[in-house]
Amino acid sequence: MDFVTLANEQLSLTLSPMGAEMQALTTRDGREWLWDGNPEFWTGRAPVLFPMVGRAPEDQVRIEGRSFGMGQHGFARRSLFEVMKADQDSCRFALVDSAPTRQVYPFAFRLVVEYRLDGNAVAVTAEVSNRDERPMPFGFGFHPAFRWPLPGAAGKKHLVRLDNRGEPAMRRLEGGLVKPEVLASPFRDGEVELEHAMFDADAMVFPQGAGAGARLVGGETTVHVRWENLPNFALWSKPGEAPFVCLEPWHGTAVELGGSDALEERPYGMVLEAGGVMRFGMRIELVG
Numbered sequence: 001m002d003f004v005t006l007a008n009e010q011l012s013l014t015l016s017p018m019g020a021e022m023q024a025l026t027t028r029d030g031r032e033w034l035w036d037g038n039p040e041f042w043t044g045r046a047p048v049l050f051p052m053v054g055r056a057p058e059d060q061v062r063i064e065g066r067s068f069g070m071g072q073h074g075f076a077r078r079s080l081f082e083v084m085k086a087d088q089d090s091c092r093f094a095l096v097d098s099a100p101t102r103q104v105y106p107f108a109f110r111l112v113v114e115y116r117l118d119g120n121a122v123a124v125t126a127e128v129s130n131r132d133e134r135p136m137p138f139g140f141g142f143h144p145a146f147r148w149p150l151p152g153a154a155g156k157k158h159l160v161r162l163d164n165r166g167e168p169a170m171r172r173l174e175g176g177l178v179k180p181e182v183l184a185s186p187f188r189d190g191e192v193e194l195e196h197a198m199f200d201a202d203a204m205v206f207p208q209g210a211g212a213g214a215r216l217v218g219g220e221t222t223v224h225v226r227w228e229n230l231p232n233f234a235l236w237s238k239p240g241e242a243p244f245v246c247l248e249p250w251h252g253t254a255v256e257l258g259g260s261d262a263l264e265e266r267p268y269g270m271v272l273e274a275g276g277v278m279r280f281g282m283r284i285e286l287v288g
Helices: 099-104
Strands: 004-007 011-016 023-025 061-062 065-070 082-087 090-096 109-118 121-130 134-137 141-142 145-147 160-163 190-194 203-206 213-218 223-226 232-236 243-251 270-272 276-287
Touching: 004 082, 004 090, 004 109, 011 109, 011 121, 023 276, 065 099, 065 270, 121 141, 160 243, 213 243, 223 243, 270 276
Parallel strands: none
Antiparallel strands: 004 011, 011 023, 061 065, 082 090, 090 109, 109 121, 121 276, 134 270, 141 243, 145 243, 160 190, 160 213, 203 232, 213 223, 223 276, 232 243
């Protein structure tokens, strides 16, 4: 399995066919912005989440009355994608159904993930196609992890600032499932100062109201993440002062405690008609 490296005058991006996942994002001055997957904390870097986001009760999903085992965030992140096309500043990956995927997700599907460099930004698009003859339930999300502190911002406070300046209500997790309590927003006028203790109780999940973009700000250094067709948002870092933070736009969340294990009934999930196509987008811009 060979990594793919894209480059322009401002950025270098390394990608893995395993999970179609970003591995490194480096500016021309040699600074690295993406988390490096240190197994002491978390081996992920920026997984693509499909065909579900979050956890299922006892890691089991029910599809058309049958029960299937499915781990947290689905199987795409641990699947080998085909490199469809790669050139200097773009790459397209594809994952299609196979005998192993149909054992856990009995649908004919195609997931295409494309990365493109655009100046000081990375544009990511994902396209889910239902190639089956019946409706296909699924969820989708991005899970990029950035260094905390950001490069050049050691010792400076770090903020997450929502583009819409909203104050969305928060939900917490228990055993990977969404707790029923709706909590007050940690955002004030769209900003929250990050502290490691925030993640002692796992991710901060914002099912509604976070808008379509957020900035991770450390001093004069900023990562601006914008997204399309992804109404849910979460912030996560591994408890124990891990040196990264994830800004995660999703379409779909984990099941509520005591909720249904049916895939089509997962909160904010989608059901794609036979022959249908749905697209999602994310843009990561580096400043500073």
